[in-house]
Amino acid sequence: MSADAIAPVEEIPTDGTLLFTMRTRDGDGATDEAIEVVLSRRDDNVVAYRNYCKHWTDVRLDKGSGAAVRDDELVCQRHGATFDRESGVCTFGPCEGAVLDNVDIRVADETVYLVEEEFEFGSLGGDESRDLSSGGGRIGFDGV
Ligand code: FES
Known part of the structure; x- marks a missing residue:
């Protein structure tokens, strides 16, 4: 299995997350669907989750620049x-007990690598086709 470099560990904020996009890999190297992922780091431990909430799975965790971290937890x-x-376990909220979908990564030589067999690294940041004006197309409790 190939591994694509995502970013140096030191570039992942400990008080936030680093957003990147991975794309499906096919035999010809062509890509289609873009999937956003958030990288979270506590000290040298790095984990990656698909960027959507377990409450409403069509809603991203973040507002376009990576999921927020508060009191050492990711916040939708x-x-x-x-x-x-x-x-990745939800500790509070409407999806308490649910678990974020993990993305396989590994750290070597102070660099984070994507090791998903079906996906390849796309780019840092979010999906360029993402509409940041709609907030995910669902109406929240606060009316937005
Ligand atoms: S969509 Fe994330 S808590 Fe409701």
Whole structure:
């Protein structure tokens, strides 16, 4: 299995997350669907989760620049569900007990690599086709 370099470990903020996009890999190297992922780091431990909430799975965790971290937990921007950074378990909120979808990575030589067989690294940042004006197309409790 090939591994694509994502970013140096030191570029992943410990008080936030680093957003990147991976794309499906096919036999010809062509790509189609873009999937956003958030990288979270506590000290030297790095984990990666698909960037969507377990409450409403069509809602991203972030507002376009990576998921927020508060009190050492990832926070969903829509209704404030919180997720343990290292396990991805929802510790509070409407999806309490659910677990974020993990993305396979490894760290070597101070660099984070994507090791998903079906995906290849796309780019740092979010999906360029993402509409940041709609907030995910669902109406939240606060009316946005
Ligand atoms: S969509 Fe994330 S807590 Fe509701």
